Amino acid sequence: MAEPMGFYTDTTVCIGCKACEVACKEWNQLPSTNGGQNTLSGNSYDNTRALDGIHWRHVKFVEQFTDDRKDGRWLLMSDVCKHCVHAACLEVCPTGAIIRTEFDTVVIQSDACNGCRDCITACPFGVIDINPASGTAQKCTLCYDRLQAGMEPACSKACPTQSIQFGTIRELKERAQKRVQQLQQLGEKRAYLYGADEKMLGGLNSFYLLVDKPEVYGLPPDPKMPTRNLQLGSWLSGLGALLVGIMGVISFRNRGVRENAVEDRP
Amino acid sequence: MNTVPSSTFFTAPPEWGWLVVLYFFVGGLAGGCYFLAVLIDFFGRATDRPLARLGYYISFPCIVLSGILLTLDLRRPERFWHMLIESNTFRPMFKYWSPMSVGSWVLTIFGLFSLIAFVSALSEEGRLEWPRARLWRPPAPIGTFLAVIGGLLGFFVAGYTGVLLGVTNRPIWSDTPLLGMLFVISAASISASLMLLLAERSRLTVSGVVALHRFDAWVVLLELIVVVALMISLGPVFRAWLNAWGVLLVVGVIVIGMLLPLALFWRRDLLGERNLVGTAALVLIGGFLLRLVIVFSAQGV
Numbered sequence: 001m002a003e004p005m006g007f008y009t010d011t012t013v014c015i016g017c018k019a020c021e022v023a024c025k026e027w028n029q030l031p032s033t034n035g036g037q038n039t040l041s042g043n044s045y046d047n048t049r050a051l052d053g054i055h056w057r058h059v060k061f062v063e064q065f066t067d068d069r070k071d072g073r074w075l076l077m078s079d080v081c082k083h084c085v086h087a088a089c090l091e092v093c094p095t096g097a098i099i100r101t102e103f104d105t106v107v108i109q110s111d112a113c114n115g116c117r118d119c120i121t122a123c124p125f126g127v128i129d130i131n132p133a134s135g136t137a138q139k140c141t142l143c144y145d146r147l148q149a150g151m152e153p154a155c156s157k158a159c160p161t162q163s164i165q166f167g168t169i170r171e172l173k174e175r176a177q178k179r180v181q182q183l184q185q186l187g188e189k190r191a192y193l194y195g196a197d198e199k200m201l202g203g204l205n206s207f208y209l210l211v212d213k214p215e216v217y218g219l220p221p222d223p224k225m226p227t228r229n230l231q232l233g234s235w236l237s238g239l240g241a242l243l244v245g246i247m248g249v250i251s252f253r254n255r256g257v258r259e260n261a262v263e264d265r266p
Numbered sequence: 267m268n269t270v271p272s273s274t275f276f277t278a279p280p281e282w283g284w285l286v287v288l289y290f291f292v293g294g295l296a297g298g299c300y301f302l303a304v305l306i307d308f309f310g311r312a313t314d315r316p317l318a319r320l321g322y323y324i325s326f327p328c329i330v331l332s333g334i335l336l337t338l339d340l341r342r343p344e345r346f347w348h349m350l351i352e353s354n355t356f357r358p359m360f361k362y363w364s365p366m367s368v369g370s371w372v373l374t375i376f377g378l379f380s381l382i383a384f385v386s387a388l389s390e391e392g393r394l395e396w397p398r399a400r401l402w403r404p405p406a407p408i409g410t411f412l413a414v415i416g417g418l419l420g421f422f423v424a425g426y427t428g429v430l431l432g433v434t435n436r437p438i439w440s441d442t443p444l445l446g447m448l449f450v451i452s453a454a455s456i457s458a459s460l461m462l463l464l465a466e467r468s469r470l471t472v473s474g475v476v477a478l479h480r481f482d483a484w485v486v487l488l489e490l491i492v493v494v495a496l497m498i499s500l501g502p503v504f505r506a507w508l509n510a511w512g513v514l515l516v517v518g519v520i521v522i523g524m525l526l527p528l529a530l531f532w533r534r535d536l537l538g539e540r541n542l543v544g545t546a547a548l549v550l551i552g553g554f555l556l557r558l559v560i561v562f563s564a565q566g567v
Contacts, residue, residue: 050278088435094367095348096359114348115341117280118366121434126278135341220273227363229432229443237425237446241301243488244421244454248305251481252314252474 004104005147006083006205007156007164008172010179011217012191014076014163016059021048021078023158024057027143031133051079053131056140057155062216077208077217078164080155081106081127081140082195085202088226089119089128089139097137104169104205105142113137124201124223142206169205176209183211194219201225271502274437279565285339289332290427290557291456293373294449296328297423298457300380304417306474307404314474318403319387320461325420326384329377336373350374365430372422379416424453431560438564441503444496445560451489456553458482459546466542479542483531486549490524493556511563519559523552 024030031054032038041047044061051058058079065072083105090098090106097112098119108119108128113136120128120137131138143153151157156166165172173196183191190211195204201223214221270276303321306314337346345353349370352359361367382402386409389399403409428445439445458478465475497504507515530536530545537544 052278092361092364092366092433094359094361094364094370095345096352096354096361097348109354112345112348112353113342114345116339116349116366117282117341118364118430118434120278120280121282121436121439124273124277124435126276129278130281130341215270218276220276222273223276224273224435226433226435226440229440230363230365230429232443233429233432233446236443237429237450240425240447240450240492241421244301244451244485245305247481247484247488248302248454249309251477251484252306252309 002102004169004205005167006105006142006169006172006207007080007153007166008176008196008207008209009078009080009164010176010209011075011077011163012183012188012209012211013161014059014078015161016045016061016074016076017160018048018059019158019160020155020164021055021057021059023154024140025055027146027154028056028141030054030056030131051081051125051127051139052129053138054133056080056138060218062212064212064216075212075216077210078155078159079218080206081142082125082201082207083140083142083205085198085205086225088122088124088201092118092122092226094118101144101147103142103144103147105144105147107141107144108137108139110134110136110138122226124220169203172207176207179209183209271505272437272441274435274440274503275567277435277437279436279567280434282339282561282565285335287554287558287561289335289339290449290561291554292328292335293332293427294424294453294553294557295457295460296325296332296380297376297420297425298453299328299461300325300376300383300420301417301424302454302457302461302478303383304404304413304420306478307413310474310477311472313472314477315390316468316470317461317465317472317474317478319391320464320468320470321457322380322383322387324457324460324464326380329373329380329423333373333377365426365433369423369426369430372419372426376416376419376423379412379419382412383416421450425450431564436564437503437506437567438500438560441501442496442499444492444499448489448492448496448556451485451492452553452556455482455485455489455549458485459549459553462542462546463550466546479531479545482546482549483528486524486527486531490520490528493520493524506567507563509563509566511559511566514555515559515563518555519552522548523555524549527552 041049044063046061048055048058060077062075087106097109101107115135128137128139152166156164176193180191194210195207299321303318306318337343386399386402388394389396404413425446428449431439431445434440527545527548534541
């Protein structure tokens with residue numbers, strides 16, 4: 001297996017140009033929305049709205065302004081699949097369509113997916129959706145085809161500010177930690193890394209440098225694996241079945257039921 | 267998005283709609299009617315066998331319909347077999363930790379058990395000229411074996427859908443471990459109710475009908491307790507139900523589907539001759555609305 005590869009996204013240098021979105025769409029030949037008839041969302045400059053089956057990159061625009069708009073800031077972030085080390089989508093996929101590649105990334109094989117949508121509910125980040133053109137679940141592949149050819153993913157290649165950086169996870173983490181230190185020395189004490197720690201789903205192979213709470217960027221503060229409920233849920237279902245069974249046995253083994261049932265009927 | 271009660275609020279809805287709601291209902295009937303029929307076979311009187319047959323008669327068509335509904339719900343229905351066979355290698359596809367994967371296998375296997383019981387019931391009633399098929403039901407040894415395994419699979423079919431919802435990251439679904447338990451108990455109540463309705467229609471007057479009616483009352487009471495426990499277990503996520511879905515849950519599921527039937531169970535003079543039909547119909551309506559609220563409310567968050 002090759003060394004784990006991924007993205008480090010420094011949101012403090014994102015300028016919201018959406019070059020990543022365009023590069024992703026072009027390389028992966030993703031269709032436009034509504035046949036190109038785009039409508040404005042009314043949410044800042046964000047008309048992509050969300051990650052889905054035909055938007056594998058999404059630049060988020062968070063406006064933080066005072067009511068009189070004399071003070072404020074923009075938070076910009078190019079969102080993408082996190083390629084989790086412990087991937088919820090891969091865990092639940094009943095068809096085996098979702099695989100882990102030799103680069104430690106997570107890829108949906110479109111020819112194997114049958115569109116059950118279990119992965120959509122499992123992903124804690126809301127990344128996956130159905131591509132209406134294929135009828136299958138789709139998301140960022142971290143340009144698996146380009147990686148296999150020794151190339152860089154299209155989005156990071158297109159990013160003009162190096163907000164999206166591609167490389168080995170080990171190297172990216174070193175780079176990101178230095179950047180956090182630099183920002184804190186410059187007075188931006190809120191800077192921290194989201195998902196670089198192994199505590200979060202074993203580590204995100206696409207992690208972020210943020211300067212506000214994760215929720216502000218639309219990221220879950222504490223994402224979890226869906227199977228956390230499997231054991232307890234199964235045991236409690238078994239208990240439910242046991243209770244129903246006991247009630248059935250008590251009811252049907254004739255105790256208290258008279259022979260002439262017709263009279264006893266309501 | 268700055269303050270959310272749970273990290274589950276950042277996920278996307280899978281757009282599981284009416285087909286899934288119908289499947290949860292019909293699948294619950296398939297599993298529930300089968301395990302009730304098995305319980306009657308084992309613990310009822312010999313005179314109750316027509317009632318058990320009724321359970322098997324309901325179970326098989328329901329499990330066939332379940333398969334059709336699930337297949338139609340796929341965005342690529344022609345690939346339904348990918349649930350069982352890995353399409354790249356043609357090896358069996360099975361993940362014991364994925365409820366959808368296990369559920370696909372159990373539905374398939376349970377379908378066979380349900381078919382066998384269906385054929386056996388037809389044979390016993392003389393509608394099918396195949397005397398050997400009568401041995402596929404208790405008390406024949408092979409029938410006993412089939413009934414035990416099939417009954418356990420029936421419980422699984424009735425409840426795994428709730429566990430499946432729990433093994434996601436959607437609000438409500440994955441914020442409580444009680445959905446599987448609730449679905450098992452609800453499957454028992456709706457199945458008993460449908461069997462009671464059809465028994466009434468068939469003019470079945472066996473003592474098992476009385477027992478089934480009493481069983482239904484106790485199960486609805488248990489279901490009410492579990493629904494309340496589920497609402498409490500949601501904690502701060504409960505606010506996701508402070509909307510029309512919450513109203514439907516309280517009015518449609520709890521009041522119409524549980525409290526009214528319970529009142530009718532214990533005050534049998536309220537509806538006179540229509541009491542049994544009335545209570546059973548209300549429980550069925552409540553059971554359907556329960557699945558409707560659970561499936562849709564979590565996707566509207």
